[in-house]
Amino acid sequence: MELTAYRERFPIVSHSTYLISHSLGPMPAEAERRVLEYTSSWSTRGIRAWSEGWWELPLTVGDQIGRLMGAPSGTTVMHQNVTVAEAVVLSCFDLRGERNRIVYEEENFPSVRYLQQAQRGAEIVVCRDEEQIVEAIDERTLLVPITHVIFKTGRIQDIEPIIRRAHEVGAYVVLDAYQSLGTVPLDVTELEVDFAVGGSVKWLCGGPGAGWLYVRPDLIERLEPTLVGWQAHKRPFDFAPELEYAQGVARFLTGTPNVPALYAATAGYDIVEEIGVERIRERSIPQTELLAGLLDEAGFEVVSPRDPSRRGGSVVVRTPDFQRAHAELEARDILCDFRPDVGLRIGPHFFNTDEEIELIVSSIREIVGRGATEPAPADTR
Numbered sequence: 001m002e003l004t005a006y007r008e009r010f011p012i013v014s015h016s017t018y019l020i021s022h023s024l025g026p027m028p029a030e031a032e033r034r035v036l037e038y039t040s041s042w043s044t045r046g047i048r049a050w051s052e053g054w055w056e057l058p059l060t061v062g063d064q065i066g067r068l069m070g071a072p073s074g075t076t077v078m079h080q081n082v083t084v085a086e087a088v089v090l091s092c093f094d095l096r097g098e099r100n101r102i103v104y105e106e107e108n109f110p111s112v113r114y115l116q117q118a119q120r121g122a123e124i125v126v127c128r129d130e131e132q133i134v135e136a137i138d139e140r141t142l143l144v145p146i147t148h149v150i151f152k153t154g155r156i157q158d159i160e161p162i163i164r165r166a167h168e169v170g171a172y173v174v175l176d177a178y179q180s181l182g183t184v185p186l187d188v189t190e191l192e193v194d195f196a197v198g199g200s201v202k203w204l205c206g207g208p209g210a211g212w213l214y215v216r217p218d219l220i221e222r223l224e225p226t227l228v229g230w231q232a233h234k235r236p237f238d239f240a241p242e243l244e245y246a247q248g249v250a251r252f253l254t255g256t257p258n259v260p261a262l263y264a265a266t267a268g269y270d271i272v273e274e275i276g277v278e279r280i281r282e283r284s285i286p287q288t289e290l291l292a293g294l295l296d297e298a299g300f301e302v303v304s305p306r307d308p309s310r311r312g313g314s315v316v317v318r319t320p321d322f323q324r325a326h327a328e329l330e331a332r333d334i335l336c337d338f339r340p341d342v343g344l345r346i347g348p349h350f351f352n353t354d355e356e357i358e359l360i361v362s363s364i365r366e367i368v369g370r371g372a373t374e375p376a377p378a379d380t381r
């Protein structure tokens with residue numbers, strides 16, 4: 001099946017130039033049907049719905065996420081978002097000992113940074129890039145939360161040396177793969193990474209409320225998270241007074257799962273799984289190549305890496321007055337976004353056409369060009 005044939009599955013694509021899958025992937029029509037399936041099971045099956053699939057959703061949906069990144073079944077669970085998933089990881093460790101250092105990079109997503117900074121007893125070491133991280137990891141390092149694809153620039157990080165160094169000294173790496181899963185192939189088993197986290201709103205087209213956490217198989221039974229709830233209990237329906245950890249990855253769960261979000265999310269995962277992330281990447285590289293080339297020709301500064309093997313699914317470009325350009329593009333139903341200190345972010349996905357990429361660049365050119373020729377407002381100071 002041609003990739004552009006998938007356009008039919010995303011209603012918004014028929015009337016918008018949707019180039020913002022790095023931020024909010026479009027809703028598959030099927031997601032609406034699945035939400036109705038959820039309301040129908042609630043309405044017709046009532047309490048029985050828990051034993052007919054609802055309770056298990058964080059594990060069954062987690063297994064599907066696992067398949068997209070080379071994780072064996074029983075290693076991935078669903079949470080509300082990355083922040084919660086990272087908090088569960090943090091809760092497995094004691095920061096009161098000698099080993100209390102958290103080495104992370106300044107380009108981690110703010111939510112992740114805030115959570116790490118807020119940990120009592122942690123000694124935080126902030127690094128500029130992967131070389132600095134490798135240098136900073138030492139025997140006192142406990143955790144190394146890093147990002148696969150940097151959200152502000154779309155740069156793919158060289159994560160193998162970080163994982164290697166961390167393992168040499170007995171530290172654990174938490175990989176945030178939010179900006180890669182669904183567009184850049186990732187194999188957590190091959191990487192031997194300790195934990196991986198992400199969510200569904202971007203390249204997976206799964207909507208909000210469906211974050212995920214992967215735990216390396218041999219760590220699962222060794223760790224005891226303190227951020228737990230009854231889904232993490234061995235026999236939750238005994239309502240026992242004492243905690244007994246569940247066997248397997250369920251011990252990384254908390255309380256009642258986010259059922260509607262998990263129903264909605266799998267519609268996008270199914271499409272990504274059907275196409276395959278390798279094939280999506282094969283299409284993404286020429287798309288971002290075309291985009292970067294046209295932006296270059298227009299004389300704008302492309303902030304994302306020029307080397308396609310180091311560039312994720314989005315292209316970030318600094319243009320004069322990019323906030324106004326963004327507002328005008330949105331008014332024309334051409335959707336992208338911007339980050340204050342870097343510029344416009346444009347994220348084509350498998351369903352986008354080359355014409356759409358050409359349209360956004362010619363529109364930016366026209367908007368920015370017109371702005372430059374406008375007379376400057378009178379200085380009334």
Ligand SMILES: Cc1ncc(COP(=O)(O)O)c(C=O)c1O
Pocket residue numbers: 080081082083084109111147149150151176177178179198199211
């Ligand atoms: C790399 C990365 N990590 C995390 C997040 C979001 O974290 P959370 O799921 O906690 O909202 C984003 C963007 O929303 C992101 O780009």
